[in-house]
Amino acid sequence: xxxxxxxxxxxxxxxxxxxxxxxxxxxxxxxxxxxxxxxxxxxxxxxxxxxxxxxxxxxxxxxxxxxxxxxxxxxxxxxxxxxxxxxxxxxxxxxxxxxxxxxxxxxxxxxxxxxxxxxxxxxxxxxxxxxxxxxxxxxxxxxxxxxxxxxxxxxxxxxxxxxxxxxxxxxxxxxxxxxxxxxxxxxxxxxxxxxxxxxxxxxxxxxxxxxxxxxxxxxxxxxxxxxxxxxxxxxxxxxxxxxxxxxxxxxxxxxxxxxxxxxxxxxxxxxxxxxxxxxxxxxxxxx
Amino acid sequence: xxxxxxxxxxxxxxxxxxxxxxxxxxxxxxxxxxxxxxxxxxxxxxxxxxxxxxxxxxxxxxxxxxxxxxxxxxxxxxxxxxxxxxxxxxxxxxxxxxxxxxxxxxxxxxxxxxxxxxxxxxxxxxxxxxxxxxxxxxxxxxxxxxxxxxxxxxxxxxxxxxxxxxxxxxxxxxxxxxxxxxxxxxxxxxxxxxxxxxxxxxxxxxxxxxxxxxxxxxxxxxxxxxxxxxxxxxxxxxxxxxxxxxxxxxxxxxxxxxxxxxxxxx
Numbered sequence: 001x002x003x004x005x006x007x008x009x010x011x012x013x014x015x016x017x018x019x020x021x022x023x024x025x026x027x028x029x030x031x032x033x034x035x036x037x038x039x040x041x042x043x044x045x046x047x048x049x050x051x052x053x054x055x056x057x058x059x060x061x062x063x064x065x066x067x068x069x070x071x072x073x074x075x076x077x078x079x080x081x082x083x084x085x086x087x088x089x090x091x092x093x094x095x096x097x098x099x100x101x102x103x104x105x106x107x108x109x110x111x112x113x114x115x116x117x118x119x120x121x122x123x124x125x126x127x128x129x130x131x132x133x134x135x136x137x138x139x140x141x142x143x144x145x146x147x148x149x150x151x152x153x154x155x156x157x158x159x160x161x162x163x164x165x166x167x168x169x170x171x172x173x174x175x176x177x178x179x180x181x182x183x184x185x186x187x188x189x190x191x192x193x194x195x196x197x198x199x200x201x202x203x204x205x206x207x208x209x210x211x212x213x214x215x216x217x218x219x220x221x222x223x224x225x226x227x228x229x230x231x232x233x234x235x236x237x238x239x240x241x242x243x244x245x246x247x248x249x250x251x252x253x254x255x256x257x258x259x260x261x262x263x264x265x266x267x268x269x270x271x272x273x274x275x276x277x278x279x280x281x282x283x284x285x286x287x
Numbered sequence: 288x289x290x291x292x293x294x295x296x297x298x299x300x301x302x303x304x305x306x307x308x309x310x311x312x313x314x315x316x317x318x319x320x321x322x323x324x325x326x327x328x329x330x331x332x333x334x335x336x337x338x339x340x341x342x343x344x345x346x347x348x349x350x351x352x353x354x355x356x357x358x359x360x361x362x363x364x365x366x367x368x369x370x371x372x373x374x375x376x377x378x379x380x381x382x383x384x385x386x387x388x389x390x391x392x393x394x395x396x397x398x399x400x401x402x403x404x405x406x407x408x409x410x411x412x413x414x415x416x417x418x419x420x421x422x423x424x425x426x427x428x429x430x431x432x433x434x435x436x437x438x439x440x441x442x443x444x445x446x447x448x449x450x451x452x453x454x455x456x457x458x459x460x461x462x463x464x465x466x467x468x469x470x471x472x473x474x475x476x477x478x479x480x481x482x483x484x485x486x487x488x489x490x491x492x493x494x495x496x497x498x499x500x501x502x503x504x505x506x507x508x509x510x511x512x513x514x515x516x517x518x519x520x521x522x523x524x525x526x527x528x529x530x531x532x533x534x535x536x537x538x539x540x541x542x543x544x545x546x547x548x549x550x551x552x553x
Contacts, residue, residue: 018380025375026387028368029431033390036428037402040409044401047408090304093293097301111536112305118481118532119312120489122509123525126517127311130318137314167307174304199290220396228398230492235513245400245492252404252496262408265401276396 080227180214369434441475
């Protein structure tokens, strides 16, 4: 019997050694994530509730109890929501076209997604300040086409902010959706229509549920990026649209109020964690 | 499968999206050749003098050097640490591997500015204030998630029995890793390296809280130039950075193919 002569696949000490090796392999990354990510965030929470006199919730009262700062929080959420919604409405249908594209067309379309992704946010926001100036191309074009008579003020408006934010965060929406759509088996939709489903029913009952993981990933990513954007509002709208991000920067870099800045940071962090938790929950939910 | 109108809508959106994404990049490139100090577009002539002025921007060279150093070192360290962690996760011998994999990529979803102030407080608390070193350590948290995400995805497709096969055929363990696993994972390494380098090189929200007057990364300098006196010099600098990125992308497309990058970057 040759089977009896073979050693057991893995003996008990070998399992221990492999487990030990695995722990050794993750140790450097664990130290980085724990020491330079998790621990500082916990400390930040501490800074936001402790001052020279001990425990205080004054910073949170100021943030959540004054109309001005509630407006600031709403500004951040509004920026996140509008950017995410518009980016989704553009990206979802575009992902289907991208998935059908072949050959050079696909390469060109993919390049237009990756190129801006690789360009600095500062560079792109700067480009929009040039584009949207009152003597900028957008105004000149609209005037040349006779749509408007006088240049309209675009830079430092909410429109400029949203256009810039959508432009900068769009690739993060379409890439996860495209990754799912490209793997979509067309036979599911064919089966649905063979069985008598109308295109609308097929879309809502078959295609939309199948592509949901990509939508959730894209929406979560774009919302968490745009709700906390700093460079985009700073360059495209400025002081008159204060957000949590600009409040944090101001508290640390100008006003020297670390406690208040930390509290604003914790609120922004809570929003981001809520998004991550919600998206993880949604993508795990059985269909 | 889809009605005719839906297909047309999809194509219109895709082409509109492609144009919309490329417009700011074209504007920057065009503005860099502006003959006048204001951005007169469409161009009435062309001038390359702004390119000559990049080198004379206040504090440009030290900032460029600093950003390159931080991006290179943090990417190199993250590639080693992240790949080791990804191997342990992919082999499935690690208790709690799923949770750890999530923790590794979680900084990607956290607001950069919040990470910046948290690190500022943390480094101050332990008396670690040397700007260069704090920037490097901070950028490890920025680059590690990109490496971990790409390498975990890459290793999920790697067949570890290949290493056993190489060892059966007489290769040593390190030898089989170097000669079998590293070549098989080369595309993942390249993608992870590019994304983490760019993430570090472009980072503003974390760096701003750790930099001081003498130690400013390039993005901090650039935002400062834009806020103080925006002129076509900045467009010229942006165009050069963009051109460098294009070359990097074209080369990596030749080596691994862009569609693979799309697949692994979700």
